[in-house]
Amino acid sequence: MKVKDLCLIAAMAAIEMVVFTSFSFVLYLECITFTIILFAMTFTRKQAVFAAIVFTILNLSIQGVTPWSMMYCLIYPLYSFLIATLRPFLNKHFLCLVFLCALLSFLSGQLVQLPFMLISKKVTLLYILSGLQVSIPQGIVSGIFCFICYKPVYNILHRIETRNLH
Numbered sequence: 001m002k003v004k005d006l007c008l009i010a011a012m013a014a015i016e017m018v019v020f021t022s023f024s025f026v027l028y029l030e031c032i033t034f035t036i037i038l039f040a041m042t043f044t045r046k047q048a049v050f051a052a053i054v055f056t057i058l059n060l061s062i063q064g065v066t067p068w069s070m071m072y073c074l075i076y077p078l079y080s081f082l083i084a085t086l087r088p089f090l091n092k093h094f095l096c097l098v099f100l101c102a103l104l105s106f107l108s109g110q111l112v113q114l115p116f117m118l119i120s121k122k123v124t125l126l127y128i129l130s131g132l133q134v135s136i137p138q139g140i141v142s143g144i145f146c147f148i149c150y151k152p153v154y155n156i157l158h159r160i161e162t163r164n165l166h
Contacts, residue, residue: 005047012039012051016076017058030138033105034146036079037097042157045084052080071112079104097150102143109135 016039020032040048056073063069083090083100090097113127 008043009047009050009054012043012047013054013058016051016055020055020059021062029145030105030108030142031145032076033079033108033142034101034149036076037083037101037104037146038150038153038157040080040083041087041090041097042154042161045081048080048084049077052076068112071114075108075111094151098143098147101146101150102139105142106135106139109138 016032016035019035023029023031036048036052039051043051053073056076059072060069086100090100109131110128113124113131
């Protein structure tokens with residue numbers, strides 16, 4: 001891997017960490033999924049996935065290693081991989097990208113509840129059902145946020161990325 005790639009991955013992971021931490025204090029405004037999608041749509045699949053991995057490792061070092069924080073190690077790198085793989089389709093279908101951002105944001109809140117299965121299936125079901133009151137508005141807000149912010153931010157990142165290629 002080139003030094004340029006390592007620096008870019010580190011910068012992306014740092015931005016993801018700042019976004020995750022900063023917006024975690026604002027109810028329903030979950031911007032990390034938007035950021036993961038933005039990076040996966042702008043940079044190479046390898047860069048986006050590695051940035052998500054580094055971000056989750058940073059997150060684990062701050063939050064501590066718990067079954068719930070470990071879920072982020074699965075969720076965000078998989079989101080990066082999925083979006084980067086679907087990039088050709090999503091570039092042509094903006095509303096699908098917005099819907100996917102909303103869906104993945106909704107799923108983030110739900111998938112984090114799965115480790116409760118270690119305790120009990122009933123407890124997991126209760127947490128998933130009670131989590132709907134946050135996950136549904138979170139998904140809707142993320143979709144609206146993506147609809148409003150994606151194109152302007154993507155255009156800036158894309159311009160920066162294409163300048164770096166030359």
